[in-house]
Amino acid sequence: MGKLKGRIAAITGAAQGIGAAAAKRFMAEDVEGLALIDMNLEKVKAVAAELDPSGKTIKAYKCDVSDFDDTERCFNEIFADFGRVDVLVNSAGITRDRTLCKMSKEEWYSVIGVDLNSMFNTCRQVCPGMKEREYGKIVNMSSIGYLGGHGQTNYAAAKAGVLGFTRSLAKELAKHNVSVNAICPAAVDTDMIKGIAPELLAQKMAAFPKKRPAKPEELASIILFLACEDSDFINGEKIVVTDSRMCS
Numbered sequence: 001m002g003k004l005k006g007r008i009a010a011i012t013g014a015a016q017g018i019g020a021a022a023a024k025r026f027m028a029e030d031v032e033g034l035a036l037i038d039m040n041l042e043k044v045k046a047v048a049a050e051l052d053p054s055g056k057t058i059k060a061y062k063c064d065v066s067d068f069d070d071t072e073r074c075f076n077e078i079f080a081d082f083g084r085v086d087v088l089v090n091s092a093g094i095t096r097d098r099t100l101c102k103m104s105k106e107e108w109y110s111v112i113g114v115d116l117n118s119m120f121n122t123c124r125q126v127c128p129g130m131k132e133r134e135y136g137k138i139v140n141m142s143s144i145g146y147l148g149g150h151g152q153t154n155y156a157a158a159k160a161g162v163l164g165f166t167r168s169l170a171k172e173l174a175k176h177n178v179s180v181n182a183i184c185p186a187a188v189d190t191d192m193i194k195g196i197a198p199e200l201l202a203q204k205m206a207a208f209p210k211k212r213p214a215k216p217e218e219l220a221s222i223i224l225f226l227a228c229e230d231s232d233f234i235n236g237e238k239i240v241v242t243d244s245r246m247c248s
């Protein structure tokens with residue numbers, strides 16, 4: 001029996017990268033219903049059609065998760081379609097790297113909006129129901145970038161914020177059998193790292209334990225672990241995948 005049998009899950013940022021890989025993995029684990037959410041409707045619909053040609057299990061939704069009202073509207077549609085959400089994966093994220101002295105207001109606010117405010121916007125929709133039903137699993141994508149990096153004041157602030165958010169929400173909901181955990185990838189082979197200069201990427205990879213970025217499927221395995229009963233005793237934690245600094 002699949003590890004998500006009988007569960008209804010929602011994944012943000014599901015049109016590509018880690019979110020899409022998680023969707024594929026969830027399908028392989030017999031998820032009962034799956035809401036795939038992204039800004040890019042065409043792309044997220046294509047992922048849904050590929051993974052579930054019958055359209056019985058997966059539905060695709062267009063939503064800007066940085067916008068509270070749009071997120072509320074989207075989850076109301078999901079609740080109408082599936083009745084509830086048992087598992088929430090917050091994978092939507094963006095980078096807008098620039099040193100602070102040159103960073104625009106748009107670059108600051110957009111990263112805080114998509115990478116941090118989205119956590120409130122989505123969790124606020126699903127947590128009351130999870131609390132009431134005494135069951136829930138929330139997996140938030142942070143980043144090793146929470147430690148701070150050149151040109152990443154916006155991203156580091158957002159991803160560090162995700163960790164504080166995760167721990168606080170875990171404390172609030174632990175007694176209701178809801179787990180809230182975070183993942184901090186270092187580098188994953190998706191569009192997000194395509195913008196990094198090849199020399200800089202090669203330099204980073206040299207310090208990595210496997211000398212390569214993680215595959216999205218490798219992240220999907222960790223998301224699954226935190227989304228199913230296997231991780232029932234883990235709450236408010238972060239899993240680092242993998243901090244090269246520990247291996248040097």
Ligand SMILES: NC(=O)c1ccc[n+]([C@@H]2O[C@H](COP(=O)([O-])OP(=O)(O)OC[C@H]3O[C@@H](n4cnc5c(N)ncnc54)[C@H](O)[C@@H]3O)[C@@H](O)[C@H]2O)c1
Nearest residue numbers: 013015017018039064065092093141143185187188190192
């Ligand atoms: N790839 C990496 O190396 C890496 C490292 C550390 C952390 N992360 C984090 O993992 C998560 C997933 O990253 P990825 O590598 O799959 O990125 P990706 O760029 O491949 O995918 C991100 C997805 O989020 C969607 N998205 C962006 N803004 C949105 C919005 N406002 N509303 C809804 N959807 C939106 C995009 O359309 C895209 O489909 C992100 O939170 C990212 O910060 C990635």
